[in-house]
Amino acid sequence: DDELQDATLYIGWRAEAEFGGFFQALATGLYEKHGLNVEIQLGNPQSNPAQQLIAGKVDFTVGSSGTALNAAREGAPIAAVAAMFQKDPRIMVGHPGQGYESLEDMVGHTAYVGALGMATFWPFLREEFGFSDENVKPYTFSIVPFVADETAIQQGYATNEPHALHMAGIENPVAFLLHDYGYRPYAVNVMARQDDIANRPDFVQSFIDASIEGWQDYLHGDASPGNALIKERNPDMEDDVLEFALETIRQGGFVDAEDAAELGIGAMTDERWREFYDTMVSAGALPGDIDISKAYTLQFVNNRVGLQ
Amino acid sequence: MSETTTAVEATVRLRGISKTFSNGTTAVSKLNLDLEPGSFVSLLGPSGCGKSTVLRMIAGLIDPSEGEVTGSREAGRIGFVFQEPTLMPWGSALANIRLPLDLAGVKPAEANARARDALAQVGLEGFADAYPRELSGGMRMRVSLARALTTEPDILLLDEPFAALDEITRFKLNNDLLALWQAKRFTAVFVTHSVFESVYLSQRVVVMAARPGRVSDDLAIETDLARGEEFRTSADYAQLCRRASEALERAMAS
Amino acid sequence: MSETTTAVEATVRLRGISKTFSNGTTAVSKLNLDLEPGSFVSLLGPSGCGKSTVLRMIAGLIDPSEGEVTGSREAGRIGFVFQEPTLMPWGSALANIRLPLDLAGVKPAEANARARDALAQVGLEGFADAYPRELSGGMRMRVSLARALTTEPDILLLDEPFAALDEITRFKLNNDLLALWQAKRFTAVFVTHSVFESVYLSQRVVVMAARPGRVSDDLAIETDLARGEEFRTSADYAQLCRRASEALERAMAS
Amino acid sequence: MNKTSPLRRFGLPIGLGILTLIVWEGCVQALNVSPFLLPGPVAIYHALVDDWGLLSEALLVTLQITGLAFVCAVLGGGLIAVLFSLSRSVETTLFPYAVIMQVTPVVAIAPLLIIWIDNVRLALLACAWLVAFFPILSNTTVGLNSSDHNLRDMFRLYGATTRQTLFRLRMPSAMPYFLTGVRISGGLSLTGAVVAEFVAGTSGQGSGLAYRILEASYQLQTPRMFAALLLISLTGVLIFLATSFISQRILGRWHESAMEREK
Amino acid sequence: MNKTSPLRRFGLPIGLGILTLIVWEGCVQALNVSPFLLPGPVAIYHALVDDWGLLSEALLVTLQITGLAFVCAVLGGGLIAVLFSLSRSVETTLFPYAVIMQVTPVVAIAPLLIIWIDNVRLALLACAWLVAFFPILSNTTVGLNSSDHNLRDMFRLYGATTRQTLFRLRMPSAMPYFLTGVRISGGLSLTGAVVAEFVAGTSGQGSGLAYRILEASYQLQTPRMFAALLLISLTGVLIFLATSFISQRILGRWHESAMEREK
Ligand SMILES: Nc1ncnc2c1ncn2[C@@H]1O[C@H](COP(=O)(O)OP(=O)(O)OP(=O)(O)O)[C@@H](O)[C@H]1O
Ligand SMILES: Nc1ncnc2c1ncn2[C@@H]1O[C@H](COP(=O)(O)OP(=O)(O)OP(=O)(O)O)[C@@H](O)[C@H]1O
Ligand SMILES: [Mg+2]
Ligand SMILES: [Mg+2]
Numbered sequence A: 001d002d003e004l005q006d007a008t009l010y011i012g013w014r015a016e017a018e019f020g021g022f023f024q025a026l027a028t029g030l031y032e033k034h035g036l037n038v039e040i041q042l043g044n045p046q047s048n049p050a051q052q053l054i055a056g057k058v059d060f061t062v063g064s065s066g067t068a069l070n071a072a073r074e075g076a077p078i079a080a081v082a083a084m085f086q087k088d089p090r091i092m093v094g095h096p097g098q099g100y101e102s103l104e105d106m107v108g109h110t111a112y113v114g115a116l117g118m119a120t121f122w123p124f125l126r127e128e129f130g131f132s133d134e135n136v137k138p139y140t141f142s143i144v145p146f147v148a149d150e151t152a153i154q155q156g157y158a159t160n161e162p163h164a165l166h167m168a169g170i171e172n173p174v175a176f177l178l179h180d181y182g183y184r185p186y187a188v189n190v191m192a193r194q195d196d197i198a199n200r201p202d203f204v205q206s207f208i209d210a211s212i213e214g215w216q217d218y219l220h221g222d223a224s225p226g227n228a229l230i231k232e233r234n235p236d237m238e239d240d241v242l243e244f245a246l247e248t249i250r251q252g253g254f255v256d257a258e259d260a261a262e263l264g265i266g267a268m269t270d271e272r273w274r275e276f277y278d279t280m281v282s283a284g285a286l287p288g289d290i291d292i293s294k295a296y297t298l299q300f301v302n303n304r305v306g307l308q
Numbered sequence B, C: 001m002s003e004t005t006t007a008v009e010a011t012v013r014l015r016g017i018s019k020t021f022s023n024g025t026t027a028v029s030k031l032n033l034d035l036e037p038g039s040f041v042s043l044l045g046p047s048g049c050g051k052s053t054v055l056r057m058i059a060g061l062i063d064p065s066e067g068e069v070t071g072s073r074e075a076g077r078i079g080f081v082f083q084e085p086t087l088m089p090w091g092s093a094l095a096n097i098r099l100p101l102d103l104a105g106v107k108p109a110e111a112n113a114r115a116r117d118a119l120a121q122v123g124l125e126g127f128a129d130a131y132p133r134e135l136s137g138g139m140r141m142r143v144s145l146a147r148a149l150t151t152e153p154d155i156l157l158l159d160e161p162f163a164a165l166d167e168i169t170r171f172k173l174n175n176d177l178l179a180l181w182q183a184k185r186f187t188a189v190f191v192t193h194s195v196f197e198s199v200y201l202s203q204r205v206v207v208m209a210a211r212p213g214r215v216s217d218d219l220a221i222e223t224d225l226a227r228g229e230e231f232r233t234s235a236d237y238a239q240l241c242r243r244a245s246e247a248l249e250r251a252m253a254s
Numbered sequence D, E: 001m002n003k004t005s006p007l008r009r010f011g012l013p014i015g016l017g018i019l020t021l022i023v024w025e026g027c028v029q030a031l032n033v034s035p036f037l038l039p040g041p042v043a044i045y046h047a048l049v050d051d052w053g054l055l056s057e058a059l060l061v062t063l064q065i066t067g068l069a070f071v072c073a074v075l076g077g078g079l080i081a082v083l084f085s086l087s088r089s090v091e092t093t094l095f096p097y098a099v100i101m102q103v104t105p106v107v108a109i110a111p112l113l114i115i116w117i118d119n120v121r122l123a124l125l126a127c128a129w130l131v132a133f134f135p136i137l138s139n140t141t142v143g144l145n146s147s148d149h150n151l152r153d154m155f156r157l158y159g160a161t162t163r164q165t166l167f168r169l170r171m172p173s174a175m176p177y178f179l180t181g182v183r184i185s186g187g188l189s190l191t192g193a194v195v196a197e198f199v200a201g202t203s204g205q206g207s208g209l210a211y212r213i214l215e216a217s218y219q220l221q222t223p224r225m226f227a228a229l230l231l232i233s234l235t236g237v238l239i240f241l242a243t244s245f246i247s248q249r250i251l252g253r254w255h256e257s258a259m260e261r262e263k
Helices: A017-027 A049-054 A065-074 A115-119 A121-129 A144-148 A161-167 A194-199 A201-220 A224-233 A239-252 A259-263 A270-282 B051-059 B093-103 B108-121 B137-150 B167-184 B195-201 B235-253 C051-058 C093-103 C108-121 C137-150 C167-184 C195-201 C235-253 D006-031 D041-050 D052-086 D088-103 D106-116 D120-144 D149-157 D162-200 D209-218 D222-251 E006-031 E041-050 E052-086 E088-103 E106-116 E120-144 E149-157 E162-200 E209-218 E222-251
Strands: A005-010 A036-041 A060-063 A078-085 A090-094 A111-113 A136-138 A153-157 A174-177 A187-193 B012-020 B026-035 B040-044 B066-070 B078-081 B155-159 B187-192 B204-209 B214-220 C012-020 C026-035 C040-044 C066-070 C078-081 C155-159 C187-192 C204-209 C214-220
Touching (some): A005 A049, A005 A201, A017 A036, A017 A201, A017 A224, A017 A239, A036 A201, A049 A060, A049 A065, A049 A078, A049 D106, A060 A065, A065 A078, A065 A187, A065 A270, A078 A194, A090 A161, A144 E106, A187 A194, A187 A201, A201 A224, A201 A239, A224 A239, B026 B051, B026 B066, B040 B051, B040 B195, B051 E149, B078 B137, B078 E149, B093 B108, B093 B137, B093 E162, B137 B155, B137 B167, B167 C235, B187 B195, C012 C051, C026 C066, C026 C214, C040 C051, C051 C187, C078 C137, C093 D162, C137 C155, C137 C167, C167 C195, C187 C195, C204 C235, C214 C235, D006 E088, D041 D222, D052 D088, D052 D120, D052 D162, D052 D209, D088 D120, D088 E006, D088 E162, D088 E222, D106 D120, D106 D162, D106 E209, D106 E222, D120 E162, D149 D162, D162 D222, D162 E088, D162 E106, D162 E162, D222 E088, E006 E041, E052 E120, E052 E209, E052 E222, E106 E162, E120 E162, E149 E162, E209 E222
Parallel strands (some): A111 A153, B040 B204, B155 B187, C040 C187, C040 C204, C078 C155, C155 C187
Antiparallel strands (some): A078 A187, A090 A153, B012 B026, B012 B066, B204 B214, C012 C066, C204 C214
16 A cells, blocks of 8 residues: 655635635545545735745645746746636625626726735726726725725625625625636636646646545535535634535536536636736736746646546 | 011921921921021031921922921022032033023023023033033032022022032132122022031021931021121131031031 | 152053043143052142043043043052942942942852941941932932942042031041041042042142143142041141142132 | 822723723614624624634634744843944944844735744744834833943943943843833734734634634624724733833832832 | 944945845855745846836835824824823823724724725825834833933922923933834834735725735745835835934934943
């Protein structure tokens, strides 16, 4: 019997349903089955997962497509090896009864956007829809200012804010998924060091395969082991919050729709990467001369893992 | 003593005054003292017998633990030369002297002029702009004296103002003080360790004894001579000094 | 002056000493002074003539702007009673007196005993635990004196140590100081404003004149009488005092 | 500070506190403010009681870091000040670097600190220390230079070693300054611990009050957030009172700022 | 601080700085440290030059908030201290609330401030002020209580009004304390401005250095991040030198800590 290989996944955030597949894989022993002894490390919004990865503190991190492209731009020795979310759950939400029919109707309203949002999706919104920096107010991980202002809009996740707003007494908030409006990065990308990709492909492959199986099981099997582990790691987590997020992920097909339906969870394609990159270039958020092939590799995905 | 009639102000009366500090030291015990308006009284006594404490109580800076001080607050303006120079380290000699005038709202030009006069009187013409730390010990004390003199007080309390001065400067300032007193007739209480000085200056020498501080002798300095060189070299003076010295010795022995 | 032969230590020599402070005041100018080992010299002079400055230069606390001081650093231990009490406000009277002993590494028990002796000598038995702010002006000065006496110095510099004391305490301490000096034969430099005191105590009275500070007279106090009450009431004493007074007057007139 | 009767010392601020709470609750009730925006004291109290287990655990974590950071700030700030006081050259050379340490935003270097320092606790401590040490250093440096010049001369004369002068003269003289620095740093250690946790801490178990605040804010449990804030405030006030008390004890007999005046 | 020759005053720290930079670059080169973790000075310098337009603009924004917060901290801290000094009761009653303001984590109240204060700039300013005002308040309060008791008696005797005593006695006595507080708060204003921007965020245009740091960190442009940190450090040192210089000018003629001793 082979020794288990140690692997660390840094999610850079607290435990919640958005990372449910990883927790499910850990809770149900999928990682061990693939010969891995995995530890999931939590973080906070100010941490920089990429640096941890480069420094060799951890083996895998969860990042956005933007991170991967930035790494390619700067020549950082890391790359995306799988995309667990085919659709970024990023939304813009507004109060009901403000006459929002589509995203365009939100232009001109006070918008609570975080600092990182200003460097990622906001340039896209500005370029494509005419949102203006003048209306932006800082988002501080609290929806209170937004709740207090009927006319305001704010950034959010489809898996989270609608429920939070519901709890705050705002029924049926209006939410537009940016994915539907052409902002189409992958999300929950698994990132790994180039070094591991080149020299320990089996190690990376095992991790990806186990994680995919974890996600498969989390969405279509019994999610309770994963949820239990999430709650263990995050005692503040409430059942209804988890439930809402999981339902949203399931119904919105965030993990297993689009390319993933055919290629399996974690799927990535050159076309999608190119498309997203072009979007960012035309929004002015990235320069046009990045060799995006450095940002990701398709070598570990699209193997229909978990599909019958 | 008979009531003098020159005064319009009230007599300062200390009645059964005791002072025990919070650490338990009794500095003054059951002391009685009446200061007639316009009189010049010297306090003589061993070190630590409570002279400074009495002055502070007269000025109302500390309250007696027992007994009552009356008449000093109503008297009007009080001038005080503390035993230490008590100058503001951040102010020049002139600024320090001007302080009481500034506080009283005297116009800057006038205050300056009066302060400069006072400075000259104590022999410090050239030192208007010097800071306290740039002055010698005696010079600092003279600045402090000048400060008290500018105020034209109704009661002037002097706590060993001349101790740090050479005899010649001291004689000069003795005479200046006497002249000022004769001109203005304020009530003066003068603490000194010099028997000669006390006799030379005052109408009355109160001798205090220590532990606890109390009045042990009260000598009237009666002479027909005008105060000045004549008095200082007179037989009267020598005899009065001898009496005061004996009183002091008695006080210390008790 | 003739060399005395009692001394093993070097003569303290001030040669052409001038001192101009950074604000431009010239405190001392071209002063020459030799202090023979074991001698007792008084400095007499008007306020602000540079006496304290000279002491500080002898002690090496400030450097002359011109000229050289030799012999004092080699002499060994220097004791200094500053013009101000210079006590540590956070230490009791005893702690203040012990300080030089503590600094010299004397054992606590011995240091305590010696400090208590010194405290008794200056008449402050009951005040070992009092903080400086709880003491009267004269008491503070006596603590400062006691501190200097505990050190058994080879050179003792005293800057008006008795100015704040009554005459009787002063006489007592004069005699104590004299007895100590006769026993230990340190070199003493004594600044005072009292002509009587200077003559009573010292072998030599150096009279200084002001602006700029310089030596104006240098009187040897020669007498066959032992210092004490006998000397104080002698004709010799009276005559010497008169000469010193005249010298001081000359110094002030110059 | 002078002695004030305990009744006034504690009665007045507590009285004002109670008054504020009543007015606050009244306003919240009267204006019908949503508890998500601003909960009233009653709601906060309930949150405090209900979530006491969670909050007290978090408080303990924060207190540990605060306490350690405070001790390190006092020792570190004090020792560096002493080091600086030994030589003007050392002070001139190194003080700008102390300033750089003070102004370097912990928020910015926290991610790097976590990489350089392997232990998260240690990284948090380093962050909190960075926030808290400077007032002590700065105050103590001034204090050490504020000793009376005549006393300094006296020490020189009696052949005091640098060490003796330091311990017997300069340190006592610096006390009022040092203790003021300590009172400032007490609060800053707490702030530092919270900020550090915010930027460098990990979420989940064993996290301190900052995380609870974030979490509560994120989950719209505003009363719980205020309960956590309340705990932080109370801790700060307690630290302040404790340091003030110590300061009073040390300075009471001799320094103007603490002495009671004879009346 | 006493006067030191400008050569030493500036030469020594700059010399040490250059040395540090050389050693730093050497280590980075020799150990082949990834520039994503710790860039060498040369890389930082290039980032500084290349991104000067971006960074200088951000610096200006941060400087504005720093400057305003500093002014407000000096005025606010000083005025509150004066208020406290006027009555022991006021001090006892309100000081705990000042402590609460000091320790309340900016991170936690930023969202509330953003609601209450409509203007983001103003909210940032308030955050930075909260971070910076306390050392001035605390130091000045002690300073105002440290005036010589004999001088206080003299003022009383000469019938000085509260106002006169304040301006002519207590304020000058408090100066050394106040100015030390100012030197601490100078740096804290900067820290405060940066932290405020970090946690209360910036809105799009006209963002300050904190945003640039976040952005650079996200974009893995570590050298640019260090360049921004460098600017913050330099600003901090400049503020410190300026406040030290002012302090020296004000205290130079009379206070032990600043006076040059006669030799
Ligand atoms: N603040 C204080 N706290 C405690 N005791 C004090 C205080 N001030 C003075 N004393 C004590 O009171 C006594 C009298 O002191 P006071 O200063 O009045 O003496 P004095 O007659 O002025 O002496 P001197 O001639 O030495 O100045 C002394 O024993 C002294 O120790
Ligand atoms: N630190 C200083 N800075 C500038 N000038 C000073 C300083 N110290 C003393 N002086 C000046 O030097 C002169 C002599 O001062 P010194 O203290 O030696 O006089 P003194 O003879 O001791 O007088 P006193 O009998 O009044 O103590 C004075 O004019 C004084 O103003
Ligand atoms: Mg007295
Ligand atoms: Mg002198």
